[in-house]
Amino acid sequence: MREIVFDTETTGLDPRSGDRMVEIGCVEMVNRVATGATFHAYFNPQRDMPAGAEAVHGLSSTFLADKPLFAETAGELLEFLGDAPLVAHNASFDFGFLNTELEICQCEPVGLDRMVDTVAIARKRHPGAKLSLDALCNRYGVDRSHRVKHGALLDAELLAQVYVELTGGRQIGLELAAEANPVGQIADTPERGIGDKPLREARPHTASEVEIARHAAFVATIESPLWGQ
Template sequence: MREIVFDTETTGLDPKTGDRMVEIGCVEMVNRVATGETYHAYFNPQRDMPAGAEAVHGLSSAFLSDKPLFAELADELLAFLGDAPLVAHNAGFDFGFLNNELALIEREPISLDRMVDTVAIAKKRHPGAKLSLDALCTRYGIDRSHRVKHGALLDAELLAQVYVELTGGRQIGLELAAETIEVTQEITSVTTRIERTFRAPRPHSASAEELERHQAFIKKMESPIWSD
């Protein structure tokens, strides 16, 4: 099964108040194994970048000023997403921004039926535990030492590893990625008839001669314990 793990960076927390998506990173997975295919893009939000948001992801207004508008890259992004389920951490947030950008250019929204939220999965797996991406990376021993600031593609790559662990672990992913090999094996049953020579049952009682020899042997024993 093909799935896309993705993450976004934005100018703020709420697209309804004018915040925009400025970066998206996507990682393709097939049967829970990363294929190496990714999609990454920056977008000019056509507005200023608040200092608080820039502190999180490091994307300044100056850096984004020459980047394409979302409308210019929408077709290639949607082509990469295809009809695959979309996996994100706190997915409602990322879906909200992605669908807001689509709405601004009068395109159909992505159905929420395709949404897979790793926060919801983590809540069931680890109730009461910290559920941030950093916390889950620590729990599963995933190296995030290169994550100085948030970055959409980097976070999507880390989340892809977390997602595999949340849904059964690396071994399951590897098994699902393996090619299915069908082997048809014919088993022929051969019945071999073995001829056996009949032998009369062997008597197990002692003969008169054996009893006589036994009594002679007993008489040679001094003070046997059974005679006390």
């Protein structure tokens, strides 16, 4: 199954009050494994960058001044997203900004039925625990030492790793390995063994007549057995 893990950076918290999206980062996953395909873009928000927002992601108005408008990149972004489910942390926030930008450039919004919220998943798995991306990285041992400030692509890459852990962790890889080499198939080597070791004939598992007789003699010596009551 193809899924897209994504994150956004913005000028503020509410697109309805005029805040805009200034960065998006997307990571493609197939069967919960990152394929290496990504989409990343910065956008000129056509407005100032509040100091509080800049302190979070480090994106200044000067840096964004020569970046394309969202409308110029919307087609490429939508092509990358396709019809895949979209995974985000506190997904209603990111969906709100994404769909606002799509509405501004008169594109169809992304359906909320495609939303996968890792905060909601984490809340069910770890009730009462801290649910920030940093906290979940710490819980699952995801290395975030290179995360000095928020960045959409970096955060999407971290979230992709957290998402795998939230939905089954490394067991997913074991299941895929089991499918690749189903139980009962013999290794394809000249000796039908493993590596350089030749195949050893299976040991007999049925008791011999002598063993059966010895067992019966032993059972006969047990006084008042439970199975005889």
